[in-house]
Amino acid sequence: MSATTGRSMTSDRLGVWARCAALVLALCSVAAQAHPVPETTVILCPVTGLVAAEVSIPISELALVLPLGRPVSARTIEERSDEIRAYLRAHTRASSADGIVWRTKVTGLDLSESDGPHGRYAVLNAHITLSPPDGKVTSFTLDYDAVMERVVTHRTEVFFAGSHDRRQRIGIIAPDPQTLQTAPLFVPTN
Amino acid sequence: MTMTRFLPVSAAATLVLSGLSAIAFAQSSGTRISMSDDGAIAVTGLTQPGTGLALPKACAGLDTPAQTVVCMADRFLATLSDDQRGKIQLPMTAENAAAWSNLPCGSNCRVGLALTDLTETQQEAALGLVRVASSAGGFDELTQVMMADDILTLAQEAGIATVNGPPPNAGGQGMQGRPGGRLRLAYSSEAYFIAILGDPSTSEAWQLQFGGHHLATLHTYSGGQETSATPNFIGVEPKVWTNDGAFYSPLTDDRDAMVAMLASLTADQQAGAKLDTVFSDVLLGPGKDGRFPAKKLGLRVGDLSADQKAVVLQAIRSWVGDTADTPAERIMADYAAELDETYIAFSGGTSLDRHADYVRIDGPRVWIEFVCQDGVIFGDYIHYHTIWRDHERDYGAIYDF
Numbered sequence: 063m064s065a066t067t068g069r070s071m072t073s074d075r076l077g078v079w080a081r082c083a084a085l086v087l088a089l090c091s092v093a094a095q096a097h098p099v100p101e102t103t104v105i106l107c108p109v110t111g112l113v114a115a116e117v118s119i120p121i122s123e124l125a126l127v128l129p130l131g132r133p134v135s136a137r138t139i140e141e142r143s144d145e146i147r148a149y150l151r152a153h154t155r156a157s158s159a160d161g162i163v164w165r166t167k168v169t170g171l172d173l174s175e176s177d178g179p180h181g182r183y184a185v186l187n188a189h190i191t192l193s194p195p196d197g198k199v200t201s202f203t204l205d206y207d208a209v210m211e212r213v214v215t216h217r218t219e220v221f222f223a224g225s226h227d228r229r230q231r232i233g234i235i236a237p238d239p240q241t242l243q244t245a246p247l248f249v250p251t252n
Numbered sequence: 253m254t255m256t257r258f259l260p261v262s263a264a265a266t267l268v269l270s271g272l273s274a275i276a277f278a279q280s281s282g283t284r285i286s287m288s289d290d291g292a293i294a295v296t297g298l299t300q301p302g303t304g305l306a307l308p309k310a311c312a313g314l315d316t317p318a319q320t321v322v323c324m325a326d327r328f329l330a331t332l333s334d335d336q337r338g339k340i341q342l343p344m345t346a347e348n349a350a351a352w353s354n355l356p357c358g359s360n361c362r363v364g365l366a367l368t369d370l371t372e373t374q375q376e377a378a379l380g381l382v383r384v385a386s387s388a389g390g391f392d393e394l395t396q397v398m399m400a401d402d403i404l405t406l407a408q409e410a411g412i413a414t415v416n417g418p419p420p421n422a423g424g425q426g427m428q429g430r431p432g433g434r435l436r437l438a439y440s441s442e443a444y445f446i447a448i449l450g451d452p453s454t455s456e457a458w459q460l461q462f463g464g465h466h467l468a469t470l471h472t473y474s475g476g477q478e479t480s481a482t483p484n485f486i487g488v489e490p491k492v493w494t495n496d497g498a499f500y501s502p503l504t505d506d507r508d509a510m511v512a513m514l515a516s517l518t519a520d521q522q523a524g525a526k527l528d529t530v531f532s533d534v535l536l537g538p539g540k541d542g543r544f545p546a547k548k549l550g551l552r553v554g555d556l557s558a559d560q561k562a563v564v565l566q567a568i569r570s571w572v573g574d575t576a577d578t579p580a581e582r583i584m585a586d587y588a589a590e591l592d593e594t595y596i597a598f599s600g601g602t603s604l605d606r607h608a609d610y611v612r613i614d615g616p617r618v619w620i621e622f623v624c625q626d627g628v629i630f631g632d633y634i635h636y637h638t639i640w641r642d643h644e645r646d647y648g649a650i651y652d653f
Contacts, residue, residue, distance in 0.1 A: 122532075126607075213529075214530070214535065215531050239535050239545060240544065240545055
């Protein structure tokens, strides 16, 4: 682990979340152009000692696995926060090449909307941290199947935002129509 | 030129049987749209594409439907410039064959040329070709789907496209978790593409593609007959509307056939047909060629009564019957022979009126999916996506997927 002070690390992480959030807005628009059916977007941003994941899930799709009632409001998200956090934790797993499983923590939830060229819809933004036990962020395998574990037509587009705001589309996680299973996605960090 | 009239396509379509240049597209002038509080969409001044089409005498009275299609294909190709022909008549490759989509992605996901790139005479010839490749009802259905795209644009221009609730920071006011468009999209009945793969022939294999948003029709011919009418994607938003007082609901019969099939089941049978998984779109849409699930799920039709089997067969016919009559009957005979080993399954509700209500028919060959999905432009209402595939005969079984 680098010798970063607690204060600067906090500042670093706040900056990363802001950068991730900005990327979400830009990248969701790109994703929507290719796939107008609402889909999940995951932006992975490395920060000292962990990877920050900004996960944007269309409410209409999330509601198929976690009945939230209609309309869904910020209050709904707040009231169901524990349940949503537990669900996301259970379906988000990162592990190193040596098989070491990273710690998953859902640090925040908020509601926004996607307003791309193919429609406007409500989105849950989940702020998730993926922390390797030794604090060394390496390339890793992302095993993420939230929503997709039941909604087998849903898919998730994954991006990696490296240094200097360079972002790279890592790939798509989607159930295989033949098996209805999702495959883990390898995420190179270099 | 002496013309032979097609049979009227439906009571809903107002046929213009005189005036051979009557091919008309919406968004011209004088069109109006309104939506009442209960969501009913009323349009005036739109024309259903293909209205007034007539069969040239040279292509009438031929021995087989496939000969008629070849005649109309040759007639269409003869109207094209060399440059247009180079873009429309393409090699028969798996890549070209699979270049279709249900999405409003224009030429980014399709081959061929859009109707908007053709002259009025060429458009008439193109739609005439599509007409003879379809049944009367099938052509009526697909041209209503094209018409629906004009309505999507009219709705946006008129500002009646749904805007979902208040912003998310409005506390308890809330917002609906579903799509609802407010941005302008390139929806148009002229944004439908036509392509011919190979040389139209009554002996050699060739293919006709026609499609756009919510539509992909692919007909394969070989040995003087249609050997495949799949993949075939058809969907529609909005589901229903009126135009100049006439009622349009192109996929309601398909939906009703599926609802009738599920309603015919006993409670125990419905339990056996219910899937644990959820579908918010069709499973085997574009790009999913050959990706049929390894295991058939749901209820085996062979375990149903004769009356129930007849209802399943009728549901299958709702899709197969959209292709030209003779090949449709041949395909139906094949599917009927395999009916006992066909499975039906559903997810969500059996009324097919809510987001992610889904039903599937999966046989040794037949594969049909129907799903309800929240609207994109009319976000308070669902719309339909459906696909018909054939486990063995998609694209005429010419390519490996």
